[in-house]
Amino acid sequence: MERLKAGSALHSVRPVPQAAHPEFMRQSSWNCIVMIGVEVKCFSSSFDFYPVYDGSASRTPLEVELRGQIPQWYLDRHREQQAFIGPRGYYLYENAKAGVFGTIIEDHRVICPGDRQNAHLLRDRLSREINADAQHPAALGAQGKLKEKKSPYPVILLGNAGYRVFGHWTIDILPSLWLMNKCLLAKGLNPRSFKIAIASDCPRWALNMMEEIFDITEDDCIFYDHYTEVLVADQIYIPSPLRVGAVFHPLTNDFADELSAAYALNPKWQNNKKIFISRQNVKSAVGRTILNEEKLASIAKQKGFEVVDPADMSWPEQISLFCSSSIVVGGFGSGLHSTLFSSGRTVVVPLGFARMNWIQSGIGAVRGQRMLYLFPVQEDYPDDHGMLLYDEGLFSLLLEQAIALA
Numbered sequence: 485m486e487r488l489k490a491g492s493a494l495h496s497v498r499p500v501p502q503a504a505h506p507e508f509m510r511q512s513s514w515n516c517i518v519m520i521g522v523e524v525k526c527f528s529s530s531f532d533f534y535p536v537y538d539g540s541a542s543r544t545p546l547e548v549e550l551r552g553q554i555p556q557w558y559l560d561r562h563r564e565q566q567a568f569i570g571p572r573g574y575y576l577y578e579n580a581k582a583g584v585f586g587t588i589i590e591d592h593r594v595i596c597p598g599d600r601q602n603a604h605l606l607r608d609r610l611s612r613e614i615n616a617d618a619q620h621p622a623a624l625g626a627q628g629k630l631k632e633k634k635s636p637y638p639v640i641l642l643g644n645a646g647y648r649v650f651g652h653w654t655i656d657i658l659p660s661l662w663l664m665n666k667c668l669l670a671k672g673l674n675p676r677s678f679k680i681a682i683a684s685d686c687p688r689w690a691l692n693m694m695e696e697i698f699d700i701t702e703d704d705c706i707f708y709d710h711y712t713e714v715l716v717a718d719q720i721y722i723p724s725p726l727r728v729g730a731v732f733h734p735l736t737n738d739f740a741d742e743l744s745a746a747y748a749l750n751p752k753w754q755n756n757k758k759i760f761i762s763r764q765n766v767k768s769a770v771g772r773t774i775l776n777e778e779k780l781a782s783i784a785k786q787k788g789f790e791v792v793d794p795a796d797m798s799w800p801e802q803i804s805l806f807c808s809s810s811i812v813v814g815g816f817g818s819g820l821h822s823t824l825f826s827s828g829r830t831v832v833v834p835l836g837f838a839r840m841n842w843i844q845s846g847i848g849a850v851r852g853q854r855m856l857y858l859f860p861v862q863e864d865y866p867d868d869h870g871m872l873l874y875d876e877g878l879f880s881l882l883l884e885q886a887i888a889l890a
Contacts, residue, residue, distance in 0.1 A: 541567070582715040759809050789811070831856070837870055
């Protein structure tokens with residue numbers, strides 16, 4: 485299997501001209517700092533940001549097909565998923581300490597690096613958790629009560645609160661690592677001279693993904709237990725995210741296209757495949773159950789769809805499957821986020837719900853995909869677990885429309 489070429493060219497966004505920016509920009513911006521035991525505020529924090537690729541407007545989502553069956557509020561949220569995303573590059577912290585979820589410990593404060601919106605979301609989560617638990621690792625780290633683990637190497641910090649969730653690796657962590665490699669090469673640095681800093685309880689499947697795509701093995705990583713340790717390094721590099729909120733920088737297309745080209749089409753999958761993504765085997769702490777999923781799957785089969793569970797496939801097989809699919813139908817969530825590797829010719833039919841975010845609309849926008857949303861006719865949340873029921877007649881109509889569009 486051919487892996488990604490580290491130095492392959494980007495085409496959608498040009499690098500920042502060196503004359504347009506200094507070598508780095510000393511930023512004083514909306515980094516989020518948790519004031520332990522006092523209050524939560526947004527403070528400015530000075531750090532070095534190295535821009536490598538231009539900022540760019542995200543792509544505008546295409547209009548949802550069959551809009552008449554969707555409440556206006558949902559249509560408005562879909563259309564809103566567009567924004568200007570600033571230059572992409574990396575942050576550099578000197579003589580720094582890394583804490584839980586990829587935070588930086590500085591002067592008894594917890595800094596959430598990254599773009600304003602993403603950093604605020606993490607800040608808000610940590611604030612709630614610290615207020616509920618004074619022994620939270622973020623609080624203990626800022627108070628100097630956790631063990632320090634020293635790295636003899638400069639490190640690339642892969643921090644993300646969703647590091648144990650497949651979908652966050654697909655749309656956040658792997659794209660950021662890909663970008664970091666590009667940035668280092670653009671600066672004349674060898675990515676192999678860095679260690680990947682990652683939580684010690686990182687799932688095995690995630691490590692397998694890094695090895696498959698980037699040829700990064702466990703020997704290339706430095707693991708730290710971010711619940712009991714802080715990682716100390718002379719240099720900590722943090723790549724910019726390609727996703728900000730629910731919108732994606734156009735560089736995301738380069739990441740997706742490179743992976744699609746590297747894995748090509750698996751002979752097992754025919755082109756123009758129609759697939760229904762099953763969620764029946766998904767186990768999630770804050771999960772959802774589609775009450776009539778078996779019936780929906782049966783309707784899809786009658787119309788020529790294949791019911792698949794991506795969890796049963798290897799990572800290359802998953803990419804190949806989504807690359808070769810002309811229609812993808814399934815419940816909103818990590819499984820459907822792999823439409824990032826589907827082309828603009830693919831029609832996507834997400835089974836949405838009231839509490840979902842709008843990341844799927846962002847994926848559809850950056851990839852230029854047409855979408856047909858379906859929302860439940862019944863939606864309940866006993867014990868915070870979603871119980872969703874969809875109109876089977878309308879579902880059948882949407883599949884017919886998707887087939888016509890494809």
